[in-house]
Amino acid sequence: QLKISKSDPETGELLQLISAEEINVRCDAAVQELLQGRLKVESITVSGLAARVVRERGGHWNLSELLPLPSFNPNQINLPTVRIQGGTAELLDRSKSNRLVKCDNIEMQLRLKRVLDELQQPTAQVMTTFDGTLATEFCRRVEVEGAASTTDGTWRVSGNMQELKWSPLLAATLPFKINSDVQSGLRAEAQVDFSVSKRTNFDQPQFQIDGIVTQGQWHPPRLPQPVTNVTAEFHVDNQGMAVRRLSATLGE
Numbered sequence: 001q002l003k004i005s006k007s008d009p010e011t012g013e014l015l016q017l018i019s020a021e022e023i024n025v026r027c028d029a030a031v032q033e034l035l036q037g038r039l040k041v042e043s044i045t046v047s048g049l050a051a052r053v054v055r056e057r058g059g060h061w062n063l064s065e066l067l068p069l070p071s072f073n074p075n076q077i078n079l080p081t082v083r084i085q086g087g088t089a090e091l092l093d094r095s096k097s098n099r100l101v102k103c104d105n106i107e108m109q110l111r112l113k114r115v116l117d118e119l120q121q122p123t124a125q126v127m128t129t130f131d132g133t134l135a136t137e138f139c140r141r142v143e144v145e146g147a148a149s150t151t152d153g154t155w156r157v158s159g160n161m162q163e164l165k166w167s168p169l170l171a172a173t174l175p176f177k178i179n180s181d182v183q184s185g186l187r188a189e190a191q192v193d194f195s196v197s198k199r200t201n202f203d204q205p206q207f208q209i210d211g212i213v214t215q216g217q218w219h220p221p222r223l224p225q226p227v228t229n230v231t232a233e234f235h236v237d238n239q240g241m242a243v244r245r246l247s248a249t250l251g252e
Contacts, residue, residue, distance in 0.1 A: 009056060010094075017063060021048030041080040049087035049106070057094050079112035079126065087134075099173045101136060108132030115151055125151040138173075139164045158195035165189055166216070188216030188230060209236040218248075225251045 002020045007013070024047070028040040054062040087106030092099075109132055115125040131145035144159035166188040192211040199206070216230030232246040 006062070015052060016050075017052055019048075019050045020046050022046075043081045043083065045083045045085065046087070047085045049084050049089075051087070051089045053089060053091050055093045079114065082110040082112070084108040084110075084132070089134075101173055103134045103136050106132065106134045108134075115149070125149070127151075138167070138170045152200060154197075154199055156195070156197035159193075161190075161192040161194070163189060164192050164211075185220040186216065186218045188213050188218075190214060190216075204238075206238055207236075210234070216248075228252060 002018070002023060003016060004018045005014050005016045008015050022045075024045040025041060026043045026045075028042065052062070056062065084106055087104075087108065089103045089106060091101040091103065108130060110128060110130045113127050113129075114122040115127055117123050127147065127149050129145075129147045131143075133144070134142050136142065139161045140163040142159060142161050144157060146155065146157035146159075148155035166186060171186075190211045190213045192209060194207070194209045196205055196207040198204075211234050213230060213232045213234070216232075217226055217228050218230060219226035227248045227250055229247070229249040231248075233244045235242045235244075
Protein backbone atom coordinates (compact mmCIF):
# COMPACT_ATOMS: atom_id res chain seq x y z
CA GLN A 1 0.00 0.00 0.00
CA LEU A 2 1.04 3.59 -0.71
CA LYS A 3 -0.03 6.54 1.42
CA ILE A 4 0.98 10.21 1.13
CA SER A 5 -0.25 12.77 3.68
CA LYS A 6 0.35 16.44 4.53
CA SER A 7 -1.00 19.07 6.92
CA ASP A 8 -4.07 21.04 5.86
CA PRO A 9 -2.97 24.73 5.60
CA GLU A 10 -6.26 25.97 7.10
CA THR A 11 -6.91 23.48 9.91
CA GLY A 12 -3.47 22.01 10.55
CA GLU A 13 -5.03 18.56 10.43
CA LEU A 14 -2.99 15.78 8.83
CA LEU A 15 -4.85 14.80 5.67
CA GLN A 16 -4.23 11.92 3.32
CA LEU A 17 -3.57 13.16 -0.21
CA ILE A 18 -3.14 9.91 -2.09
CA SER A 19 -3.34 6.22 -1.28
CA ALA A 20 -3.26 3.11 -3.45
CA GLU A 21 -3.97 -0.50 -2.62
CA GLU A 22 -1.54 -1.83 -5.21
CA ILE A 23 0.96 -0.47 -7.75
CA ASN A 24 2.20 -2.84 -10.44
CA VAL A 25 5.23 -1.72 -12.48
CA ARG A 26 6.11 -3.62 -15.65
CA CYS A 27 9.60 -3.02 -17.03
CA ASP A 28 12.36 -4.42 -19.22
CA ALA A 29 14.89 -5.43 -16.59
CA ALA A 30 17.89 -6.02 -18.86
CA VAL A 31 21.20 -6.43 -17.02
CA GLN A 32 22.77 -3.41 -18.72
CA GLU A 33 19.82 -1.23 -17.79
CA LEU A 34 19.97 -2.41 -14.18
CA LEU A 35 23.71 -1.65 -13.97
CA GLN A 36 23.15 1.85 -15.34
CA GLY A 37 20.12 2.46 -13.13
CA ARG A 38 17.96 3.13 -16.19
CA LEU A 39 15.04 0.75 -16.20
CA LYS A 40 12.77 0.89 -19.25
CA VAL A 41 9.38 1.10 -17.57
CA GLU A 42 6.63 -0.06 -19.94
CA SER A 43 3.50 0.35 -17.83
CA ILE A 44 2.32 1.31 -14.36
CA THR A 45 -1.02 0.02 -13.07
CA VAL A 46 -2.49 1.64 -9.96
CA SER A 47 -5.37 -0.24 -8.31
CA GLY A 48 -7.61 1.21 -5.62
CA LEU A 49 -6.33 4.77 -5.99
CA ALA A 50 -7.89 7.31 -3.61
CA ALA A 51 -6.99 10.99 -4.03
CA ARG A 52 -8.03 14.23 -2.35
CA VAL A 53 -7.51 17.17 -4.72
CA VAL A 54 -7.83 20.67 -3.22
CA ARG A 55 -7.38 24.07 -4.81
CA GLU A 56 -6.58 26.53 -2.02
CA ARG A 57 -7.99 30.06 -1.82
CA GLY A 58 -4.81 31.49 -3.35
CA GLY A 59 -5.06 29.20 -6.38
CA HIS A 60 -2.42 26.71 -5.19
CA TRP A 61 -3.11 22.98 -5.74
CA ASN A 62 -2.37 20.64 -2.85
CA LEU A 63 -0.86 17.99 -5.14
CA SER A 64 1.62 20.35 -6.82
CA GLU A 65 4.38 19.27 -4.41
CA LEU A 66 4.21 15.80 -5.90
CA LEU A 67 5.39 17.16 -9.26
CA PRO A 68 7.52 16.80 -11.32
CA LEU A 69 6.96 13.10 -11.96
CA PRO A 70 9.86 10.66 -11.56
CA SER A 71 12.37 10.74 -14.41
CA PHE A 72 12.63 7.86 -16.85
CA ASN A 73 15.24 6.64 -19.30
CA PRO A 74 16.13 9.77 -21.33
CA ASN A 75 16.42 7.70 -24.53
CA GLN A 76 12.96 6.17 -24.11
CA ILE A 77 10.54 7.84 -26.55
CA ASN A 78 7.35 6.03 -25.57
CA LEU A 79 7.12 6.50 -21.82
CA PRO A 80 5.05 4.26 -19.52
CA THR A 81 1.32 3.89 -19.93
CA VAL A 82 -0.30 4.62 -16.58
CA ARG A 83 -3.55 2.79 -15.84
CA ILE A 84 -5.85 3.65 -12.93
CA GLN A 85 -8.32 0.95 -11.92
CA GLY A 86 -11.16 1.32 -9.43
CA GLY A 87 -10.12 4.80 -8.35
CA THR A 88 -11.92 7.42 -6.26
CA ALA A 89 -11.29 11.14 -5.85
CA GLU A 90 -12.54 14.01 -3.72
CA LEU A 91 -12.39 17.46 -5.35
CA LEU A 92 -12.56 20.70 -3.37
CA ASP A 93 -12.06 24.22 -4.75
CA ARG A 94 -11.73 26.55 -1.76
CA SER A 95 -11.15 29.52 -4.07
CA LYS A 96 -14.71 29.19 -5.48
CA SER A 97 -16.85 26.79 -3.47
CA ASN A 98 -16.36 24.85 -0.26
CA ARG A 99 -18.47 21.89 -1.31
CA LEU A 100 -16.77 18.54 -1.77
CA VAL A 101 -17.41 16.69 -5.06
CA LYS A 102 -16.82 12.95 -5.02
CA CYS A 103 -15.88 10.86 -8.07
CA ASP A 104 -15.77 7.08 -8.08
CA ASN A 105 -15.45 4.13 -10.45
CA ILE A 106 -12.48 5.90 -12.05
CA GLU A 107 -10.96 3.90 -14.90
CA MET A 108 -8.28 5.90 -16.70
CA GLN A 109 -5.35 5.45 -19.07
CA LEU A 110 -2.54 8.00 -19.48
CA ARG A 111 -0.06 7.61 -22.32
CA LEU A 112 3.19 9.57 -22.20
CA LYS A 113 5.51 10.23 -25.15
CA ARG A 114 8.60 12.39 -25.48
CA VAL A 115 8.55 15.21 -28.03
CA LEU A 116 11.24 14.79 -30.70
CA ASP A 117 13.51 17.60 -31.91
CA GLU A 118 14.38 18.44 -35.53
CA LEU A 119 16.89 15.57 -35.60
CA GLN A 120 14.22 13.15 -34.32
CA GLN A 121 15.97 12.88 -30.99
CA PRO A 122 13.94 12.72 -27.73
CA THR A 123 13.73 15.91 -25.69
CA ALA A 124 12.71 16.58 -22.09
CA GLN A 125 9.28 17.76 -23.28
CA VAL A 126 6.38 15.32 -22.94
CA MET A 127 3.06 14.88 -24.73
CA THR A 128 0.32 13.24 -22.66
CA THR A 129 -2.91 11.72 -23.96
CA PHE A 130 -5.57 10.18 -21.75
CA ASP A 131 -9.02 8.65 -21.80
CA GLY A 132 -11.31 6.98 -19.33
CA THR A 133 -14.58 6.94 -17.44
CA LEU A 134 -15.85 7.92 -13.99
CA ALA A 135 -19.07 8.58 -12.08
CA THR A 136 -20.21 11.30 -9.68
CA GLU A 137 -23.22 11.85 -7.46
CA PHE A 138 -24.63 14.12 -10.20
CA CYS A 139 -23.91 11.94 -13.22
CA ARG A 140 -24.18 8.20 -13.79
CA ARG A 141 -21.25 8.07 -16.22
CA VAL A 142 -18.69 10.52 -17.59
CA GLU A 143 -16.54 9.60 -20.58
CA VAL A 144 -13.49 11.81 -21.06
CA GLU A 145 -10.45 12.02 -23.33
CA GLY A 146 -7.79 14.64 -23.87
CA ALA A 147 -4.18 15.64 -24.41
CA ALA A 148 -1.62 18.03 -22.94
CA SER A 149 1.84 19.20 -23.95
CA THR A 150 4.63 20.55 -21.75
CA THR A 151 6.16 22.24 -24.81
CA ASP A 152 3.73 25.15 -25.11
CA GLY A 153 1.24 24.56 -22.31
CA THR A 154 -1.59 23.63 -24.66
CA TRP A 155 -4.23 21.13 -23.60
CA ARG A 156 -7.69 19.90 -24.50
CA VAL A 157 -10.36 17.84 -22.77
CA SER A 158 -13.60 16.56 -24.26
CA GLY A 159 -16.23 13.99 -23.44
CA ASN A 160 -19.84 13.37 -22.57
CA MET A 161 -22.01 13.07 -19.49
CA GLN A 162 -24.82 10.53 -19.36
CA GLU A 163 -27.86 11.15 -17.16
CA LEU A 164 -26.58 14.40 -15.69
CA LYS A 165 -28.99 15.43 -12.94
CA TRP A 166 -29.37 19.18 -12.41
CA SER A 167 -30.43 20.11 -8.87
CA PRO A 168 -29.88 22.89 -6.31
CA LEU A 169 -27.06 20.73 -4.89
CA LEU A 170 -25.22 20.72 -8.23
CA ALA A 171 -25.82 24.45 -8.76
CA ALA A 172 -24.29 25.22 -5.35
CA THR A 173 -21.19 23.23 -6.30
CA LEU A 174 -20.39 25.16 -9.49
CA PRO A 175 -17.48 27.66 -9.34
CA PHE A 176 -19.70 30.46 -10.72
CA LYS A 177 -23.00 32.00 -9.65
CA ILE A 178 -26.33 30.83 -11.04
CA ASN A 179 -29.52 32.88 -11.15
CA SER A 180 -31.39 32.24 -7.89
CA ASP A 181 -34.58 31.13 -9.70
CA VAL A 182 -32.62 28.54 -11.67
CA GLN A 183 -30.58 27.43 -8.66
CA SER A 184 -33.53 26.85 -6.34
CA GLY A 185 -36.33 25.89 -8.69
CA LEU A 186 -34.93 23.76 -11.49
CA ARG A 187 -34.57 19.98 -11.52
CA ALA A 188 -33.70 18.25 -14.76
CA GLU A 189 -31.93 15.35 -16.40
CA ALA A 190 -29.73 15.88 -19.46
CA GLN A 191 -27.25 14.31 -21.83
CA VAL A 192 -24.24 16.58 -22.34
CA ASP A 193 -21.24 16.75 -24.70
CA PHE A 194 -18.41 19.09 -23.72
CA SER A 195 -15.00 20.28 -24.84
CA VAL A 196 -12.45 22.63 -23.27
CA SER A 197 -9.11 23.65 -24.74
CA LYS A 198 -6.22 26.03 -24.19
CA ARG A 199 -4.22 26.70 -27.34
CA THR A 200 -1.22 28.67 -26.00
CA ASN A 201 0.15 29.88 -22.69
CA PHE A 202 -1.53 33.24 -23.29
CA ASP A 203 -4.99 32.20 -24.46
CA GLN A 204 -7.98 31.91 -22.19
CA PRO A 205 -9.50 28.39 -22.21
CA GLN A 206 -12.21 27.99 -24.82
CA PHE A 207 -15.19 25.81 -23.94
CA GLN A 208 -18.27 24.44 -25.65
CA ILE A 209 -21.17 22.52 -24.13
CA ASP A 210 -24.05 20.98 -26.08
CA GLY A 211 -26.86 19.24 -24.28
CA ILE A 212 -30.35 17.82 -24.46
CA VAL A 213 -32.72 18.16 -21.50
CA THR A 214 -34.75 14.95 -21.59
CA GLN A 215 -37.00 15.69 -18.63
CA GLY A 216 -37.23 18.63 -16.28
CA GLN A 217 -39.33 20.66 -13.89
CA TRP A 218 -38.95 24.32 -12.95
CA HIS A 219 -40.81 25.96 -10.08
CA PRO A 220 -39.39 29.36 -9.09
CA PRO A 221 -41.07 31.02 -6.06
CA ARG A 222 -42.64 33.73 -8.25
CA LEU A 223 -44.71 31.23 -10.28
CA PRO A 224 -47.97 29.88 -8.77
CA GLN A 225 -47.58 26.57 -10.62
CA PRO A 226 -44.55 24.54 -11.68
CA VAL A 227 -43.38 24.32 -15.28
CA THR A 228 -43.25 20.60 -16.04
CA ASN A 229 -42.37 18.24 -18.90
CA VAL A 230 -39.46 20.50 -19.84
CA THR A 231 -37.41 19.35 -22.85
CA ALA A 232 -34.88 21.44 -24.77
CA GLU A 233 -31.59 21.56 -26.62
CA PHE A 234 -28.96 24.03 -25.46
CA HIS A 235 -25.53 25.31 -26.45
CA VAL A 236 -23.09 27.17 -24.18
CA ASP A 237 -19.69 28.61 -25.08
CA ASN A 238 -17.47 31.59 -24.29
CA GLN A 239 -19.84 33.87 -26.20
CA GLY A 240 -23.02 32.96 -24.33
CA MET A 241 -25.91 30.52 -24.28
CA ALA A 242 -28.59 29.51 -26.80
CA VAL A 243 -31.69 27.35 -26.21
CA ARG A 244 -33.49 25.57 -29.04
CA ARG A 245 -36.59 23.39 -29.35
CA LEU A 246 -37.87 24.29 -25.89
CA SER A 247 -41.09 22.58 -24.87
CA ALA A 248 -42.85 22.66 -21.50
CA THR A 249 -46.22 22.47 -19.73
CA LEU A 250 -47.51 24.99 -17.18
CA GLY A 251 -48.87 23.00 -14.25
CA GLU A 252 -48.74 19.35 -13.29
